[in-house]
Amino acid sequence: MKAAETNVRFKMMTETPVPQLIVRLAVPAIISMLVTGIYNTADTFFVGRISTQATAAVGLVFSVMAIIQAFGFFCGHGSGNYLARMLGAGNRKEAEEMAATGFVTALIIGCLITAGGLLGINTFVRMLGATATTMADTRAYMRIILFGAPFMTCQFVINNQLRFQGAAVYAMVGLMCGAAMNMILDPLLIFGFGMGVSGAAIATVAGQMTSFFVLLFGSRKGENIRLSARNIRLSRHYLLELVNGGAPSLFRQGMAAVATLLLNTFAGRLGGDAAIAGMSVVTRVLLLLSAALIGFGQGYQPVCSFNYGAGLRSRVREGYFFCIKYATAFLSAAAVLCFLFAPQIIGVFRNDPDVIAVGKVALRCQAVTLPLMPSIVMSNMMLQSIGKGVKATVCASARNGLFFIPLILVLPRILGLTGVEITQACADVLTFLICIPLAWSELRLMKDDQPS
Numbered sequence: 243m244k245a246a247e248t249n250v251r252f253k254m255m256t257e258t259p260v261p262q263l264i265v266r267l268a269v270p271a272i273i274s275m276l277v278t279g280i281y282n283t284a285d286t287f288f289v290g291r292i293s294t295q296a297t298a299a300v301g302l303v304f305s306v307m308a309i310i311q312a313f314g315f316f317c318g319h320g321s322g323n324y325l326a327r328m329l330g331a332g333n334r335k336e337a338e339e340m341a342a343t344g345f346v347t348a349l350i351i352g353c354l355i356t357a358g359g360l361l362g363i364n365t366f367v368r369m370l371g372a373t374a375t376t377m378a379d380t381r382a383y384m385r386i387i388l389f390g391a392p393f394m395t396c397q398f399v400i401n402n403q404l405r406f407q408g409a410a411v412y413a414m415v416g417l418m419c420g421a422a423m424n425m426i427l428d429p430l431l432i433f434g435f436g437m438g439v440s441g442a443a444i445a446t447v448a449g450q451m452t453s454f455f456v457l458l459f460g461s462r463k464g465e466n467i468r469l470s471a472r473n474i475r476l477s478r479h480y481l482l483e484l485v486n487g488g489a490p491s492l493f494r495q496g497m498a499a500v501a502t503l504l505l506n507t508f509a510g511r512l513g514g515d516a517a518i519a520g521m522s523v524v525t526r527v528l529l530l531l532s533a534a535l536i537g538f539g540q541g542y543q544p545v546c547s548f549n550y551g552a553g554l555r556s557r558v559r560e561g562y563f564f565c566i567k568y569a570t571a572f573l574s575a576a577a578v579l580c581f582l583f584a585p586q587i588i589g590v591f592r593n594d595p596d597v598i599a600v601g602k603v604a605l606r607c608q609a610v611t612l613p614l615m616p617s618i619v620m621s622n623m624m625l626q627s628i629g630k631g632v633k634a635t636v637c638a639s640a641r642n643g644l645f646f647i648p649l650i651l652v653l654p655r656i657l658g659l660t661g662v663e664i665t666q667a668c669a670d671v672l673t674f675l676i677c678i679p680l681a682w683s684e685l686r687l688m689k690d691d692q693p694s
Contacts, residue, residue, distance in 0.1 A: 251329075251407075251408055251465060252329070252330070252332075252552075254408065255330070255408055255544070255545065255548040255549065255552075256330070256548065256549060256552050256554055256557075260545065260557050260560045260561045260564060261564050263545055264538075264541045264542050264545055264561055264564060264565065265541065266541075267405075267408060267410045267540075267541035267542075267544060267545065268410075268537060268538045268540065268541020268542070269410075269541070270410040270411045270413065270414035271405060271410050271413070271414065271537040271538070271540035271541050272533075272534050272537030272538060272541070273414055273418070273537070274413060274414035274416075274417040274418060274537065275417075275533040275534065275536050275537035275540070276530075276533045276534060276537065277417060277418050277421040279529055279530040279532075279533030280421065280425070280530065284424060284425050284428050284445075286300055286301070286522065286523060286526045286591055287590070287591055288428045288429055288432050288433075288442060289432065289438075289439060289442050290519075290523075290591045290592040291432075291433075292432070292438060292439070294515050294516055294519045294592060294594050294596075294597060295375050295376050295379060295515050296379050296438065296439050297519040297522060297523070297591070297592050297597075298373075298376050298506075298510075298515045298518040298519045298522065299372070299376045299379035299380040299383055299439055300379075300383060300439065300442065300522065301506060301518055301519060301521070301522025301523075301525070302370045302371060302372055302376065302380050302506055302518065302522075303370070303380060303383045303384045303387060304502055304522065304525065304526075305370060305499045305500070305502040305503040305506070306359070306366070306370070306384055306387060306388070306499070307387060307394075308495055308496075308498050308499035308502060309355070309495075309496065309499040310352070310355060310387075310391050310394045310395060311394065311398060311495050312491065312492050312494075312495030312496040312498070312499060313348065313351045313352070313355070313395050313492065314348060314352075314394055314395040314396070314397070314398025314399060315398055315402070315488070315491035315492070315494075315495050316484075316488035316489070316491050316492035316495075317344045317345070317347050317348035317351070317395065317398070317399045317484065317488060318344065318348070318398045318399040318400075318401065318402030318403065318488070318491075319402055319487055319488050319490070319491040319626060320344060320483070320484035320485065320486070320487040320488025320489075320491070321340045321341055321343065321344025321345075321399065321402075321403060321484060321487070321488070322344070322402040322403045322405065322406035322487070322543075322547075323406065323487035323488075323543075323547050323626060323627055323629065324336075324337075324340045324483045324484070324487050324629075325337035325338075325340045325341055325403065325406060325407070325467065326406040326407065326543075326544055326547035326548050326551065326627075327547050327548070327550065327551035327629065328340070328551065329407065329548065329551070330547065330548040330549065330550070330551025330552040331551045331552065334467075337467060338467050338468075338470070338473045339473045339474075339475045339480065340475075340480055340483065340484075341403050341467045341469060341473070342469050342470055342471070342472075342473035342474045342475070343473075343474055343475050343476060343480045343481075343484065344399050344403065344484060345396060345399050345400065345403075345469050346471075346474050346476070347476075347481075347484065348395040348396050348398070348399045349392055349395070349396055351395055352391045352392030352393070352394065352395035352396060353391075353392050355388065355391040355392075355395075356388050356389060356391045356392060359384070359388040359391070360385065360388055360389075363381060363384060363385060363388070364381070366384070367380050367381050367384060369503070370384075370503060370506065371503065371506045371507040371510050371518070373510060373514075373515060375515060376515060376518075379438070379439045382438075382439055382440045382443070383439045383440065383442065383443045384443075385443075386440060386443035386444055386446075386447055387443050387446065387447065389447060390446070390447030390450050390451065393447070393450045393451045393454045394450045396454055397416070397420070397450060397453045397454035397457055400416070400454070400457040400458060400460075400461050400469075401413045401416060401417065401453070401457055403461070403467065404416075404457065404460065404461060404466060405540055405543065405544055406543065406544045406547060407466055407467060407544070408544050408548070409460075409464070409466050410540070410541065410544075412457070412460035412461070412463065412464075412466065413457070413460075415456060415460060416453050416454075416456040416457035416460055417453055417457075419452050419453060419456045420449040420450060420451075420452045420453030420454075420456070421449060421453075422449075422452075423445075423448050423449045423452040424445050424446055424448065424449030425445075425449075427441075427444065427445035427448055427449070428441070428442060428445045430445075431444055431445055432445075485631075486629060486631035487626065487629065487631065489631055489634075489635050489638075490622060490625070490626045490631065490634035490635045490637070490638035490639075491626070491638065493635050493638045493639035493643065494622070494638035494639065494641075494642070497638075497639050497641070497642035497643035497646070497647070498642045500642070500643070500647065501642040501643075501646045501647060501650070501666075502525065504646075504647065504650045504651070505521055505525075505650060505662065505665070505666075506518050506521065506522070508650060508654045508661075508662050509521045509600070509659070509662050512654060512658055512659045512662060513596075513600055513659050513662075516594060516596035516597050516599075516600065517596075517600045517659060517662070519592055519594070519597045520588065520592075520596075520597045520598070520599070520600030520601035520604065521600065521601070521604060521662065521663075523588050523591045523592060523597065523601050524588070524601050524604045524605050524608065526591070527580075527587060527588075527591075527605060528605075528608055531573070531576055531580070531612065532615065532619075534572065535569050535572070535573060535615060535616060535619055536619065538565055538568070538569050539565060539569075539619050539620055539623045541565075542561050542562070542565045542620065542623060542624075542627075543623050543626075543627045545557065545558075545561050546558050546561060546562075546623070546624055546627035546628060547627040547628070549561075550627065550628040550629075555687070555688035556688060558624065558628065558688055559685050559688040562620055562624050562681070562685060565616065565620050566616050566617055566620050569615075569616035569619075569620070570613055570616045570617070573612045573613055573615055573616060574612070574613045576609075576612060577609040577610070577612035577613055578609075580605055580606070580608070580609035580612070581605075581606050581609040581610070584601070584602040584603075584605040584606045584609070585598050585602045587605065588601035588602055588605065600659065600663065603660070603663045603664075604662075604663040604664075604666075607663055607664045607666070607667040608666060608667055608670075610667060611666075611667045611670035611671060611674075614670055614671065614673075614674040615670070617674060617677065617678060617681075618637075618641065618670070618673050618674055618677050620681075621637055621677040621678065621680060621681035622634060622637040622638050622677065624681060624684070624685075625637055625680065625681060625684065626638070628684065630684060633680045633683070633684070636676070636680060637673075637676070637677045637680050637681075640672070640673040640676050640677065641669055641670065641673040642669070644672075644673075644676075645668070645669040645672040645673060646665060646666060646669040649665045649668055649669055650662070650665045653665050653668070
C-alpha cells in the first residue's frame with residue numbers, strides 16, 4: 243500500500259501540469275502563511291493598545307525570534323530540499339534518515355538557544371537596543387520567547403518537510419491551529435488577565451507549541467515520512483547536505499535578524515521609542531504582505547526539488563516564470579495601496595503622530611520596491627531547491643547582509659532618520675540586480691528535460 247501511495251504522489255508531482263500543481267500546493271501554503279503573518283502582527287496590534295514603549299519592546303525582540311526562525315528554516319529547508327530530491331529519485335530510505343536528522347538537529351539547536359539566551363538575557367537585551375523606558379518590557383517578553391525556542395525550531399522543520407513531500411494541507415492545518423491559539427490568547431492574557439507584554443509572549447509560545455504538536459501528528463498520517471529515532475544519522479554526509487540545502491535560509495533569516503537589530507538601534511538613536519515603534523510596525527506590515535508571496539513560492543519549492551531530482555528540468559523553469567508573472571502582478575497592486583494609504587495603515591497599529599510620521603515614509607519607500615520582491619524570492623527559492631547552495635546563499639544573504647548592513651551603517655550618518663527609512667528599499671534594488679544573473683545562470687540550462 244505504501245509503495246502504491248508513493249507512486250501516486252510521484253505521478254502527481256511529475257505529471258500534473260505545472261501551473262495546476264503549483265496552485266494546488268500553493269493555496270494551503272498561502273493560507274497558512276497569511277494566517278501566520280496575521281498572528282505575527284497580532285502581538286504588535288494588541289500591544290499597540292498598551293503604549294509606544296511596549297510596541298517598541300516587541301519590535302526589539304523580533305530580531306531574537308528571527309534568529310530562532312533562521313535555525314528552524316535552516317534545518318527545515320536543508321532536510322526538506324534533500325528528502326524531496328531523494329523521493330523524486332526513488333530513494334525513500336535516505337529521505338527518511340534526513341527527515342529524522344533534520345528534526346533532532348533543530349531540537350538540539352533550540353535547546354542551546356534557550357539555555358544561552360536565558361543565561362545572558364541582560365546582556366542580550368542591551369545589545370538589542372533597549373532604552374531605559376523599554377528595558378523591563380523587552381526583558382519580560384524575551385524571557386518567555388526563549389522558553390519556546392525548541393518548539394519553534396522543531397515546528398518549522400516538520401512544516402517544511404511536509405511541504406517538500408507535497409503534503410501542504412497538513413502543514414497548513416498545523417500553522418492555522420497555532421495561529422488560532424495565539425490570536426485567542428493575545429487579548430485574553432494581555433487585557434483580560436492584565437499581563438501586558440508577558441501575556442503577548444505567552445500567547446506566541448502557546449501558538450508555536452500548538453503548531454508543533456499538530457504538525458507532529460500530521461507527519462504520521464497517510465504516506466508522509468514518519469519521524470523515527472532509529473533513522474537519526476548525524477553523519478558527515480547528512481550534515482553536509484543539511485548545510486548545503488539550509489545555509490541559504492540561515493543566511494537569509496540570520497541576516498534579517500542582524501538587520502532588524504541595526505535598524506532598531508539607529509532608529510532609537512535618531513528618533514527614540516517612537517521611531518523604533520514606527521519601524522517595527524512597518525516590518526510587521528511587510529511580513530504580512532510578503533506572506534502570500536512566500537506561500538506561493540512554497541508551492542513552487544516541492545515542484546522544483548522533486549522534478550529536478552527526477553531530471554525534468556523544463557518543469558522547474560516553467561514553474562519559475564509562472565510564479566514570477568503572477569506574484570509580480572499581485573505585489574504591484576499591493577504596492578499602490580501601501581503607498582496611498584501608508585498613514586492609515588500605520589495608524590491601525592499605533593495611533594501616535596510620531597510613530598505614524600516615521601512609519602509612513604518607510605512604508606512608502608518599501609512600496610516602491612515591492613514589485614521587485616517576486617524575482618528576488620523565487621530566484622532564491624529555485625537555486626536553493628535544486629541544491630545550488632553557494633549561489634542560493636549569495637542570493638539569500640544579499641538583501642539583508644551584503645547590502646542592508648553596509649547601507650544602514652552609512653545612510654543614517656548622511657541623511658539622519660531618513661537614511662533609516664530608505665535603507666531597506668535601497669537594499670532591495672541592489673539585491674534584484676544580483677539575484678537575476680544568478681538565477682539565469684541555471685535557468686538557461688533547463689530548456690530540455692535531461693538528467694544531470
